[in-house]
Amino acid sequence: MEMKNSIPVWLDKNHPNFERWKRARELSEDRGKFVESVLSKEILPDGLSILDLGSGEGGTAKILSQKNEVVSFDINASRLKQQRENSYKKVLGDSEHLPFSSASFDVIILQDVIEHLQSKEKIIDSLHSLLRKNGIIYLSTPNKLSIFNVIADPHWGVPFISLLKRKSIRKYFLNVFRKTESARNDIAELSSLKTLLDVFENKFEVRLLSSHAVKEVFKGHKGIVWSDFHLRLIGAANRLKIGRLINLMANDKPGLINKFFTPTLYMILKSK
Numbered sequence: 001m002e003m004k005n006s007i008p009v010w011l012d013k014n015h016p017n018f019e020r021w022k023r024a025r026e027l028s029e030d031r032g033k034f035v036e037s038v039l040s041k042e043i044l045p046d047g048l049s050i051l052d053l054g055s056g057e058g059g060t061a062k063i064l065s066q067k068n069e070v071v072s073f074d075i076n077a078s079r080l081k082q083q084r085e086n087s088y089k090k091v092l093g094d095s096e097h098l099p100f101s102s103a104s105f106d107v108i109i110l111q112d113v114i115e116h117l118q119s120k121e122k123i124i125d126s127l128h129s130l131l132r133k134n135g136i137i138y139l140s141t142p143n144k145l146s147i148f149n150v151i152a153d154p155h156w157g158v159p160f161i162s163l164l165k166r167k168s169i170r171k172y173f174l175n176v177f178r179k180t181e182s183a184r185n186d187i188a189e190l191s192s193l194k195t196l197l198d199v200f201e202n203k204f205e206v207r208l209l210s211s212h213a214v215k216e217v218f219k220g221h222k223g224i225v226w227s228d229f230h231l232r233l234i235g236a237a238n239r240l241k242i243g244r245l246i247n248l249m250a251n252d253k254p255g256l257i258n259k260f261f262t263p264t265l266y267m268i269l270k271s272k
Helices: 018-026 028-039 059-064 077-082 120-130 147-151 166-177 193-200 210-218 228-239 243-249 256-260
Strands: 049-053 069-074 089-092 105-111 131-142 204-208 264-271
Touching (some): 018 028, 028 105, 028 131, 028 210, 028 264, 049 059, 059 069, 059 105, 077 089, 147 228, 193 204, 193 256, 193 264, 210 228
Parallel strands (some): 069 089
């Protein structure tokens, strides 16, 4: 998700993140296929009502709309206009004022979105009310305390930014190095696994899916990683032939590995 403006920052070829954002756009349907593979572990993704919140390029909405009724929701009109697919509904709006009735959806997709939102607790309460009985949320978000994100923040590629609050990122980084972006209201503020569990566990049963993500990465799935730094790490792991070891270490428990190493947290949240 990005700030609403007439010149989308992600289309600026002079921006240092342009190539990474371009790669993410090109892989949007692959990302959708990965989301579908995760959902299939919890629920048959067929005949469902699905909300893709912060739908971006629309790749996930396109994939899921093949067998489901999908609403693609985004704050940015230019991104929705770029979604050429007509098999799903497109809605422009703000996630803090969702124009949907209670119990409207079986599944809600939060794909690399929650870190951009102003109030995680408020949004989660709102989304919980939109879910039908036994509804689920798919969530992916960068891990604040992952050593790999501390070394190179997934949004800026700069050390230690992942540890900062939004206000500090604006004050100490954007105001100095990226003044043209300092007014953005969607600056990513990452959360730790513990923080996310504290936010979710009152209303949801939480299931981590790190093992599945790692397995798919080393099988060559293209829709999971697009950060240059993370791609180099995977390349190094393949050259050193330690992919199998990493697969063995990967797990779905809220312990050391997922707290401090897993770069992106993948979760299924099942409504209580």
